[in-house]
Amino acid sequence: QSVVTQPPAASGTPGQRVAISCSGSSSNIGSNYVYWYQQLPGTAPKLLIYRNNQRPSGVPDRFSGSKSGTSASLAISGLRSEDEADYYCAAWDDGGWVFGGGTKLTVL
Amino acid sequence: QVTLRESGPALVKPTQTLTLTCTFSGFSLSTRGMCVSWIRQPPGKALEWLALIDWDDDKYYSTSLKNRLTISKDTSKNQVVLTMTNMDPVDTATYYCARSQASGSDPLYFYDAMDVWGQGATVTVSS
Numbered sequence: 001q002s003v004v005t006q007p008p009a010a011s012g013t014p015g016q017r018v019a020i021s022c023s024g025s026s027s028n029i030g031s032n033y034v035y036w037y038q039q040l041p042g043t044a045p046k047l048l049i050y051r052n053n054q055r056p057s058g059v060p061d062r063f064s065g066s067k068s069g070t071s072a073s074l075a076i077s078g079l080r081s082e083d084e085a086d087y088y089c090a091a092w093d094d095g096g097w098v099f100g101g102g103t104k105l106t107v108l
Numbered sequence: 109q110v111t112l113r114e115s116g117p118a119l120v121k122p123t124q125t126l127t128l129t130c131t132f133s134g135f136s137l138s139t140r141g142m143c144v145s146w147i148r149q150p151p152g153k154a155l156e157w158l159a160l161i162d163w164d165d166d167k168y169y170s171t172s173l174k175n176r177l178t179i180s181k182d183t184s185k186n187q188v189v190l191t192m193t194n195m196d197p198v199d200t201a202t203y204y205c206a207r208s209q210a211s212g213s214d215p216l217y218f219y220d221a222m223d224v225w226g227q228g229a230t231v232t233v234s235s
Contacts, residue, residue, distance in 0.1 A: 035221050037155070044204055044228055045147075045155065050221035088155050092219055096168050097145065097157035 004028060006089060006100035012079045013108045020103045022072040022089035032092040034072040036065055039086040039102075048087070049074060081107050110134035112144075112205050114229035120195050121235050128229060130188040130205030137163055137183050143208045144188040145222055146179065148201040156201075160219065161188055162210060195233045202228040 004024040012018040022034065036049035047056055049065035052072065064075045072091075076083055084107045089100040116128035128146070135142055146158040159179040160168045169177050178191045188205060206222035 032218065033220075037222075039155075044225040045222075046225070047221050047223045050223070056221075056223065090155075090157075090222075096160070096170055097147075097219075097222075099147075099155040099157060102154040 004089060004091060004093075004098050004100040006087075006103045008101065009104050009106070011106040011108055012076075014079055014081065016079045017075060017077040018079055018105065019076075020074045020087050020089075020105070022074070022100050024070050024072075024091060024093075024098075026070060028070075028091040028093035028098055029067065029072055030070040034065065034067050035090045036063075036074045037088045037090065039088065041085070045088065076105075079107055083107060110207055110224045112207060112224060112226035114203055114205050114226045116203070116229055116231065118230060119232050119234065122196055122233060124195050126190075126192045126195050126199070126231060128190045128192075128203055128205075128231075130190070130226060132186050132188070132205075132207065135207060136186070137161075137181050137188070139163060141210045141217075143210060143219060144181070145206050145208060146188075146190045147204045147206060147222070148199075149204070149228075150198070150201040153201075158192075158203075159190060160208070162219075197233045200231065200233045202230050204228045 033051045037045040038048045039045045052067040053065040062078045066073050087103045112132040143162040145160040161179045176193045181188045206225040208222045210217045211220045
């Protein structure tokens with residue numbers, strides 16, 4: 001299973017739009033769906049985006065996902081204080097899941 | 109409503125074997141498409157996927173840990189068990205189990221989102 005890379009940190013002010021990148025390879029993101037998880041402090045991860053750009057029921061449309069080639073991106077528009085969390089991308093890779101290293105989003 | 113709960117020892121000694129149990133409700137692992145994964149998270153660090161077992165008893169393991177891991181299921185008890193041998197202090201982490209489903213149709217199905225997670229079990233490895 002190969003590595004998936006995310007920036008360790010991102011930040012924005014309330015109301016802003018923030019994007020978090022996720023870079024992989026042909027064996028993971030390049031050939032499989034990308035998923036995004038949100039982990040609020042002290043809690044279990046929660047599914048935020050599935051199959052590149054689909055939102056589970058209950059996830060606000062402020063959250064959106066996209067994928068191009070071996071990279072993916074999570075965008076959060078209308079940033080709110082409650083969006084401050086860790087965000088992880090994930091993809092299937094050669095017989096197993098691989099997670100990105102996570103991005104800590106700070107709302108200034 | 110789908111729920112999962114992890115259980116196991118909070119403290120293990122180095123070189124011991126860790127056994128964790130994921131007890132779930134709201135779905136059956138004998139139902140085609142259902143899967144359960146184990147994921148861990150060391151304090152302050154990223155998520156790391158460990159293993160997956162599916163309804164057909166297919167098993168997948170993290171490449172870096174496969175020599176130490178065994179995943180199994182007991183469909184009658186709605187449980188999935190993960191064992192990890194030769195525990196080391198670097199294995200100190202919160203261990204999560206999560207449900208996912210395989211989507212598509214044979215032979216071209218794929219493993220879909222880990223959509224429901226347990227609350228996690230904290231395991232400390234120390235003498």
